[in-house]
Amino acid sequence: MPSFRPEFIHDIPKHWAERAPDALCLHLAGGILSYGALWQRIAAARDWLAARGVGQGDRVMVVGENCTEMVVMLFACSTLHAWPIQVNARLSPREIDGIRAHAEPLLTFFTSNVSDVAAAHAARLGAQPSDCAALDPNFTVLRAEHAPQRVEAAEARDIATLIYTSGTTGAPKGVMVPHAGLTVFARISATSRDLGPDDIAYGALPLSHIFGIATVLMATLYAGASLVMRPRFDAADVFAALRSPGLTMLQGVPTMFTRIMALAREMTARTGQTGATAFPRLRYLYTGGAPLDPTLKRDTEAWFGQPLHHGYGITEYAGSLFITRKDAPRADCSAGYIVEGVEIAITDEQGQPMPPGERGQIRVRGPGVMRGYFRNAGQTAEALLPGGWLNTGDLGYLDADGALFIVGRSKDLIIRSGFNVYPIEVESVINAFPGVRQSAVVGRAAADGNEEVVAFIETQPGTTLDVPALQAYLRESLAPYKRPAQVRVIETIPTTASGKLLKQPLRALVEGNAAAA
Structure with a gap:
């Protein structure tokens, strides 16, 4: 396991290009790319950008889906101390335009070579071949009409990338992610998973998301391992990659594993095989980015014959804050144990420490804490607290062993009859019911000022949900104040591009129905 200490993120691919230039780095649909070849492209892109005026403190935006060009631009910008902004092409024109207006990139690129939605944005805005x-010749670019103001030099060198949070309402927030956070976590993540040059990971998590950048890309490259790069997640492609080139690492958000398991059941019914027998090279499963459901954990572990590890992280911190230990997997859905360099405090709303085992707000500090929200001093002040603490907006508690349990988001908490209802608890119970693929629970304002619990359910393909039986099951499994006042079956629960459940559209549906009534 390497132990070098990179200062900037581009030092990671450069390290392996110098020491093992022929080692495999990226597995692509059209072939493979070595570390040496990747660095040659990074250096050429750096020179091309510099010749077009990109320098320290500029912003460079890439509207795209995962491909070599997104990796190249991320590191090429780093060499110039310009800020790369990777934005998922599946965002709407309004969202793309809002981020461009806020970030003011000198150049905006579009991965039209691998993404029809990126190509549509490029055509709409008049981008040209680069x-x-x-x-790739179809990788297109758009130049700002006027050169935007550059960021001051010291700040420019400190920040590795801007990641715009998906949010739910209001203006976009650009998280300023420090080099120090990503480089430290790359080492921590690679070490915790015993990653080495022989490992092959799967890269369908968007490179516009901290999970895709830190846990998947940076950790894999830090170890000198290789990555199967894919523009979008597709469960069938995961099974193909497990066969060839033979994944050893499989990481994704819980919704990805939900879809993997749906295909796994079909495979077992067709061939009688399970993951334990069909994919002997696979040695590590990991999920993060959202709470882990116990039913999904149980089914995944049973089918693959190995633990499904878990962790906790947020966009505002470069990399995971907690990870389960590879050599001591947990039977529960804990997010694991605190990683090197991180401190945590569980507090009440006033910031006072909560007793051990009590639920409260999660505050953290460490090298990965964001430097703030770009050009948003007000929201930065709300998130970054005195003493270097970051208010995560999440709720949780630590058990006697020091393991962290996430119970929900502060904004998702439902107050029912004076009691706190944590949606994840209700969702976990619903997800264990036969025929349920996944669920999402939201609150609905009642006429008396109280809140009611509303559950949206996505069923397994070809399954008709027995709602009376479900309601009887919930009466046995949940306290009265936690039981949904309404259960709604929908075809697909909306998710972000990174696979997180999107609850704002569901709240809008609930509020719209209430207004109509």
Whole structure:
């Protein structure tokens, strides 16, 4: 396991290009790319960007889906101390335009070579081929009409990337992610998983998301391992990659594993095989980015014959804050144990420490804490507290062993009859009912000023939900104040591009129905 200490994120691919240039780095649909070849493209893109005026403190935006060009631009910008902004192309025109207006990039690129939605954005905005020899000819670019103001030099060198949070309402927030956080976590993540050059990971998590950048890309490259790069997640492609080139690491958000398991059941019914027998190279499963449901954990572990590890992280911290231990997997859905360099405090709303085992707000500090929200001093002040603490907005508690349990988001908490209802608890119970693929629980304002619990359910393919039986099951399984006042079956629960459940559209549905009534 390597132990070098990179200062900037581009030091990671450079390290392996110098020491093992022929080692495999990226497995692509059209072939493979070595570390040496990747660095050659990074250097060529750096020179191309510099020749077009990109320098320290500029912003460079990439509207796209995962591909070599997104990796190249991330590191090429780092070499110039410009800020790369990777934005998922599946965002709407309004969202893309809002981020561009806020970030003011000098150049905006579009991965039209691998993404029809990126190509549509490019066509709408009048982007042209980049003419950079290191990039695909269909990788297009748009230049700002006027050169935006650059960020001050010291700040420019400190920040590795801007990640815009998906949010639910209001203006976009650009999280300023420090080099120090990503480089430290790359080492921690690679070490915790015993990653090495022989490992092959799967990269369908968007590179516009901290999970995709930190846990998947940076950790894999830090270890000198290789990555199967895919523009979008597709469960069938995961099974193909497990066979060839033979994944050893499989990481994703819980909704990805939900879809993997749906296909796994079909495979077992068809061939009689399970993951334990069909994919002997696979040695590590990991999920994060959202709470882990116990039913999903149980089914995944049973089918693959190995633990499903878990962790906790947020966009505002570069990398995971807690990870389960590889050599001591847990039977519960804990997010694991605190990682090197991180401190945590569980507090009440006033910031006073809660007794051990009590639920409260999660505050953290460490090298990965964001430097703030770009051009948003007000929201930065709400998140970054005195003493270097970051208010995560999440709720949780620590058990006697020091393991962290996430119970929900502060904004998702439902107050029913004076009691706190944590949606994840209700969702976990619903998800264990036969025929349920996944569920999402939201609150609905009642006429008396109280809140009611509303559950949205996505069923397994070909399954008709027995709602009376479900309601009887919930009466046996949940206290009265936690039981849904309404159960709604929908075709697909909306998710973000990174696979997180999107609850704002569900709240809008609930509020719209209430207004109509």
